[in-house]
Amino acid sequence: MPTERPGVPRIVIAAMSVLVLVVTGFAWRSVDDLRSNIATAGRLGLGGGSDGAVDILMVGTDSRTDAHGNALTQSELDSLRAGDEVASNTDTIVLIRVPNDGSSATAISIPRDAYVEVPGIGKSKINAAYGATKENKRLELVEQGVADTDADSQSTEAGREALIESVADLTGVTVDHYAEVGLLGFVLLTDAVGGVNVCLNAPVDEPLSGANFPGGEQTLSGADALSFVRQRHDLPRGDLDRIVRQQVFMASLVRSVLSAKTLSNPSKLSQLSSAVQRSVVLDSDWDIIQFATRLQDLAGGKVKFETIPAVDINGVTDYGESIVEVDPDAVKTYVEGLLDGSADEQDSAPTTDAPTVDPSSVTVDVANDSGIDGLANGVAASLGSLGYTSGSVGNYEGSSVSTTTIQAADPDSDAARSVATALGGLEVASDDTLPRDTVRVVLASDYSGPGADGSTTSPTTSSPTTEETLASSAGESPAPPIDAGSAGPACVN
Template structure:
């Protein structure tokens, strides 16, 4: 079937052609992935083993001390139980690692005034938020580990609460439990402990519901942990594309490569205002920070320095919380069996980074079904839906055969937020089409069926002239799915707005060739 063979062009005059431009799926970020070297070169350093594959700050610290005094380290970590965790029965260990915005340390002791000032934490004792949420899968068969970040403002169903930002699940659930317990006459300290458990359980369930992954282990690091752990390893190397100054987080950095101490590192990972991609750029900051920390912990000068190791142990003891069923020694032995250099950093696909609720709250819109399919494909699990495919493996051509200007581009963006890759975006000039459809070599093509489902169950029509693997969407005036004026106004979560495309993030490594420059 003939089509326009020329490249798509920008059409500001208002015709139906869409603005061109590839909008890739959320990136796969590997510790030693493909791509050009970062613009801030350094001399090559010793590659780190996958023993730090779990990526979580606490696991990195445990790993760094594994050859030194693991027993004493583990004995000093705060342990908690009754979290409703799984048991790794699906052939992998799934760890939920959270960075918690708390004014206390892991043992419940309040931070000092100087510590709060250093953390830009303020004096209020409001709801506890989880500003970093990472789901880490470590397979039992020696395959590489995967760390999947969840934007803190993702608008999800919080168990027992309703729709809200996922980073509020801990805090609002804790507050509700605290009020109930105090009303029942439970002493303050015991009520605080039980309320914390309720908050953690709610967050674990919210993450499991969103991703479709049963959480086996829970790990928590307070704000102070970023500072103490970073200082314990002598600082962390980062690189920025541009100079930044943002007083709310305390971020004040020059452009280029630099080493950050603990307080500056916290500002680096907390900043989200004045960033091109908002919270998604902040996630990339967190990922590149953790990758750089991997490299620092595994460096010979840390492992051979008793003073640094002691500081690392002290930092872990004061700032890390683990579930009480986690056999850390066994876990470390398992990590050492993993293949080297293959850890992947991921971020769940989002529908809109600038969504707004009916009440005017700014949120990140996500589609739970899309997230579950994406996570299942990413971690190589079997999805319940037989048509599930990894969206990032599917490139979709989108053509506008109707009279709605810019429709093809809007639909391509909607597919990109679901994780699909964008191919050609243009007008359809090959003849009349009776209705919107997905074209593929045969109607049983799983990729075509996945695209059709993502667009509101469009029909899949066979086109024998299409090359194998080519998926084409043709849109007519009857289309009302995602990306259309009707489909973009409301979603089931109650958030409103038009989806904003999400530009890709750079690949990240563990610092063997210098830190990756990021926004």
């Protein structure tokens, strides 16, 4: 299946905060102090950058303890506004690919609801790999008479290993290093840089997350910043708007850390180092100081935010659970492609086959003439995940076709060619009855591109979303890609 590259990186900020510290050489203040006090995890079955890049798995957890297993104080828990539920969820899963020459970094988000093979469990949401494996192992050890403390430590290790293996199986890369950060870490890291600038299109007041902010540009710190990136209720596009918030927040946070105000301020560097010691777990084989020094000249514009390709972000299992359907082959092709030449060349020099176009400005009708039930809905959902505006979706009313074709008033337009490229390089034909901002996809039985897996989930008729669902519809457009060197902050919902 051709690779899809959705325009909205689903980056969750807690784990990505670690990347900020890695790429700026946070530990120059006191190398020995950091090395001796940072929490580590061993025996995780990690690799060594032999595939052309150092691949770092960043994990954000809902842990109510610090990195050393110490319970957070009640005041700290209250400041997180995260409720009382004790969890081991890894709702943040980000793979960082850094070419061996250290010239750039690409952060690839894996949606928490991606439906994958988990060792020992089978098909499951990937965010259950850590928690479910940990709990199963813990119960097994307790039944064997192992002390609670030892059972928790050993089961945590098993959970981490299961997640690492799940990510490796999905992406085709060997994870070289592992970093984990909890909710407290996000607050501490944001406070360390003196807050982060954000901009809202309109005021928000949502009590479940604690988000209560005026519209316009503002600086958020600590718990307010956490509420900003965690809110999903009462947003026009639910989780899609939360994803965009997280992306622009991360870009702003990177800019703050890379600024002279932070790098030349011993007090802020000290606060960053203390935050890492309290909240970050790294694999025991990682010489983080050496790695950070290699990347000290990495500019914000060389830190890109991406996401794995998805077949259907509104998927549903046979038993009604909301999932994100992914094609492991497409994911592997995409991840491998990040090292085929320069990622910057791919981003900065679009070819004539892949024109630069705002997908939200293009309305796409999808007409099914294939005889395959649900094909039009699957293709429409795939295009919707890329940000194209949904037009009509149904059966083709014209003369029967034998070859899948893109139709447009101007077959040479950027809009037509962008849709053709997104669906695997289809032929484009002229149809002057179509509006200039509308493209029609006519599907024949030969179609095998994105959305051709037989999914019947329609972006306009899918089941009602739940709190676990990555809410989306084909009529909702993502924000354009953002890198950490962009001017900002961008205003968001």
